[in-house]
Amino acid sequence: MNENRRDFLKRTAFAAAASTLPLSAASADSAGTTSALPPVLNLGLLAALGDAVLPESLGAQVRSLAVRDFAAWAAAYRPVSEEMHGYGDQEITYTAADPSPGWRSQLEALELLAHRKHRKGFASITVEQRRALVRPQLPRGRGLRLPANIVGAPHVAVALLAHWANTSAATDLAYGVAIGKDQCRVLADAPRRPLPLAENRGR
Amino acid sequence: MSVRVIETDICIIGSGITAAMMAEKLVNERKVHVVVVEAGGTSGPLAERYERRRRWQAYGETPWPRDHIDDQNALGTAYGFSPSMNVGGLAMHWGGVTPRYSPEDFHVRSLYGVGDDWPISYEDLDPFYQEAEERIGISGEQGPPELDPRGKPFPMPALPLSYSLQQLKDWTAKAGIPMWSQPSAKNSVPYQGRGVCQRCDSCYPICPTGAKYSPDFTFDALVRDGRIALHTNTLVRRLHTDARGRITHATANATSGPERETEYRAKHFVLAAGFTWSPHLLLLSKSARYPDGLANRSGLVGKYLCGHRNVAAQIRLPLQIFPGINAQHSLVTKKFMRPGKLDKYLRHDLRVWESAYGSEPRLRDDKGEVLFGDAMLADWRTRAKAGVARVRGYYDVLPDKHSELTLDASAKNRWGDPMPNLQFRDAPESVALRGHSEDSLRALFREMARVGDGQVISNESSANDIGQEHPGGGCRMGSNPETSVVDGFGRAHDHENLVIAGAPTNVTASCCNGTLTFAALGLRAASALGANYQSAH
Numbered sequence: 001m002n003e004n005r006r007d008f009l010k011r012t013a014f015a016a017a018a019s020t021l022p023l024s025a026a027s028a029d030s031a032g033t034t035s036a037l038p039p040v041l042n043l044g045l046l047a048a049l050g051d052a053v054l055p056e057s058l059g060a061q062v063r064s065l066a067v068r069d070f071a072a073w074a075a076a077y078r079p080v081s082e083e084m085h086g087y088g089d090q091e092i093t094y095t096a097a098d099p100s101p102g103w104r105s106q107l108e109a110l111e112l113l114a115h116r117k118h119r120k121g122f123a124s125i126t127v128e129q130r131r132a133l134v135r136p137q138l139p140r141g142r143g144l145r146l147p148a149n150i151v152g153a154p155h156v157a158v159a160l161l162a163h164w165a166n167t168s169a170a171t172d173l174a175y176g177v178a179i180g181k182d183q184c185r186v187l188a189d190a191p192r193r194p195l196p197l198a199e200n201r202g203r
Numbered sequence: 204m205s206v207r208v209i210e211t212d213i214c215i216i217g218s219g220i221t222a223a224m225m226a227e228k229l230v231n232e233r234k235v236h237v238v239v240v241e242a243g244g245t246s247g248p249l250a251e252r253y254e255r256r257r258r259w260q261a262y263g264e265t266p267w268p269r270d271h272i273d274d275q276n277a278l279g280t281a282y283g284f285s286p287s288m289n290v291g292g293l294a295m296h297w298g299g300v301t302p303r304y305s306p307e308d309f310h311v312r313s314l315y316g317v318g319d320d321w322p323i324s325y326e327d328l329d330p331f332y333q334e335a336e337e338r339i340g341i342s343g344e345q346g347p348p349e350l351d352p353r354g355k356p357f358p359m360p361a362l363p364l365s366y367s368l369q370q371l372k373d374w375t376a377k378a379g380i381p382m383w384s385q386p387s388a389k390n391s392v393p394y395q396g397r398g399v400c401q402r403c404d405s406c407y408p409i410c411p412t413g414a415k416y417s418p419d420f421t422f423d424a425l426v427r428d429g430r431i432a433l434h435t436n437t438l439v440r441r442l443h444t445d446a447r448g449r450i451t452h453a454t455a456n457a458t459s460g461p462e463r464e465t466e467y468r469a470k471h472f473v474l475a476a477g478f479t480w481s482p483h484l485l486l487l488s489k490s491a492r493y494p495d496g497l498a499n500r501s502g503l504v505g506k507y508l509c510g511h512r513n514v515a516a517q518i519r520l521p522l523q524i525f526p527g528i529n530a531q532h533s534l535v536t537k538k539f540m541r542p543g544k545l546d547k548y549l550r551h552d553l554r555v556w557e558s559a560y561g562s563e564p565r566l567r568d569d570k571g572e573v574l575f576g577d578a579m580l581a582d583w584r585t586r587a588k589a590g591v592a593r594v595r596g597y598y599d600v601l602p603d604k605h606s607e608l609t610l611d612a613s614a615k616n617r618w619g620d621p622m623p624n625l626q627f628r629d630a631p632e633s634v635a636l637r638g639h640s641e642d643s644l645r646a647l648f649r650e651m652a653r654v655g656d657g658q659v660i661s662n663e664s665s666a667n668d669i670g671q672e673h674p675g676g677g678c679r680m681g682s683n684p685e686t687s688v689v690d691g692f693g694r695a696h697d698h699e700n701l702v703i704a705g706a707p708t709n710v711t712a713s714c715c716n717g718t719l720t721f722a723a724l725g726l727r728a729a730s731a732l733g734a735n736y737q738s739a740h
Contacts, residue, residue, distance in 0.1 A: 087293065095264060143567065145563045146563065146566050187529075190365040
């Protein structure tokens with residue numbers, strides 16, 4: 001496959017920052033397919049952020065996968081792609097500018113802030129300390145929902161949380177059953193009550 | 204520039220679902236040569252649709268890139284208009300929802316003293332509804348016969364009600380509202396070489412499996428078998444007449460690639476380009492003999508654009524609802540489309556879906572505290588315990604004569620053709636009834652909530668006055684050439700070999716999705732048109 005301009009820019013940007021990346025570039029995107037694009041976000045910092053904001057009960061392995069999924073999603077983002085204009089929309093609109101540079105800066109700021117306040121890197125401080133650094137960066141409001149549109153997330157922590165919450169697996173966890181939202185599934189199973197998740201069985 | 208000349212029996216302009224139905228019927232039943240001319244291109248193979256769906260889900264990218272022509276768009280109050288111009292038209296990304304209109308729709312003047320009657324009845328259209336359902340492939344459940352009359356069964360069993368919809372059906376029954384499975388152009392069993400729906404929940408805008416019908420399937424088969432010629436990327440810009448008013452030829456230009464002009468000569472022309480581009484072409488085709496455009500003796504080409512609005516609500520209920528089991532499928536009733544005698548005119552449909560409204564994951568709780576980690580998940584779990592139903596009714600809006608499409612010289616395409624400007628307007632009687640209609644629907648939702656020990660947690664309605672949903676009209680049908688553009692078979696009163704098909708011929712837009720009706724009207728028109736040609740059998 002020919003490398004397009006965007007992929008080239010991502011690759012060269014990645015090369016410049018590669019020495020700071022502790023994790024492999026290969027990762028799985030939100031649909032579970034392997035992406036060969038290098039991550040545009042510092043995976044070490046992102047993993048530390050994921051451990052602070054994603055549910056603890058997911059376990060380290062699932063949180064790590066969620067972080068890699070999010071990084072792969074960001075790496076495969078294409079700005080100014082034609083959006084769905086759909087029924088009722090006469091305007092042709094395009095996807096927004098790449099949010100990754102802003103999120104990358106926010107991660108770097110968290111790292112600097114950790115050094116300033118704790119004399120350690122963001123990944124080296126405790127989860128509670130990380131949360132304390134992230135909390136003031138977040139939008140304010142009562143009952144604030146996670147954004148459905150991740151690109152518009154005002155902070156990388158919100159984007160990471162929203163990306164995970166948009167997954168079928170997260171919805172299943174919230175409802176406690178295997179709905180399989182957005183998955184292609186057997187039609188004949190639709191009338192049945194979704195099966196309880198394994199962790200809930202016997203309760 | 205040389206002009207390519209194409210001669211054929213029937214030239215169909217446009218390649219949406221109405222054109223697909225007509226082309227297939229004509230070549231199946233008649234010895235006839237058909238050329239279909241489409242301004243846009245093709246959409247790519249079915250095999251690409253999983254990946255397109257993935258990008259749409261992940262990033263909001265259109266699964267149908269470049270399905271429009273940049274300098275061919277509508278202006279004005281155009282909600283409901285789509286710029287889609289490609290093989291399959293807007294039905295490449297329709298939701299596949301296929302209700303029929305109700306018998307009352309065709310006689311609102313006679314029954315209720317409002318609007319105008321159609322020149323045809325539900326009974327006239329029933330066999331063509333059936334034919335459309337069979338050609339498209341509709342899965343459906345017949346409702347109570349007194350509410351949902353039909354001559355024959357659906358060609359496929361209904362899509363099964365999800366666990367959530369079954370509970371919601373029980374709830375609406377308590378409220379005295381019989382509801383059933385929404386008829387859908389999605390296979391409940393293998394049909395016409397396409398597989399069974401896998402409830403991927405992306406019917407709109409893209410079905411990755413091909414279980415939902417889209418017109419490209421019909422065109423692909425017709426072209427593959429050499430049954431029709433399909434000319435893509437070719438915009439018909441004018442129709443021309445002879446001294447008797449017959450359409451002699453259509454002139455077209457290439458919309459991509461090298462500049463090229465094509466002249467289509469045909470015995471019959473079918474204008475199946477939707478509610479915008481059909482009247483637009485007629486108005487563009489004005490001449491010294493037809494200074495107001497073709498088919499326009501009545502002055503009604505582009506007039507009486509019709510559609511409807513909706514009122515919707517989210518209702519919290521003490522039910523266990525799991526949104527996402529088959530999110531795009533709904534319950535439907537025609538109880539309110541067939542209301543019997545009325546003091547004040549109000550007809551509407553009613554649909555119920557499972558919903559996740561109000562149960563979405565949050566960043567901050569009600570006190571404004573940040574929710575991280577398990578606290579966020581616990582908050583989400585608590586909120587997800589509330590069952591929520593989304594309810595919506597489309598209510599009939601009667602069109603004003605000056606609900607219209609006009610040519611707007613402020614925007615022109617590359618050839619200098621003025622673009623259409625759409626202005627939707629309610630008839631005065633609908634203006635007067637709007638408050639009553641919307642208040643009545645909200646009262647119904649409150650009563651439904653009360654019966655279910657629930658609560659309306661959100662009221663919504665068509666968010667605009669800038670257009671209408673499921674639009675049609677612009678070349679309305681009627682028996683009187685002074686007050687209509689075409690007859691009940693879509694034949695132009697003014698041009699004996701011109702048929703206008705589908706959405707533009709609607710007199711009113713009922714209070715439900717129109718696509719199946721557009722297809723049925725097209726098939727009825729094809730039936731009459733085909734009588735001019737020898738049987739294929």
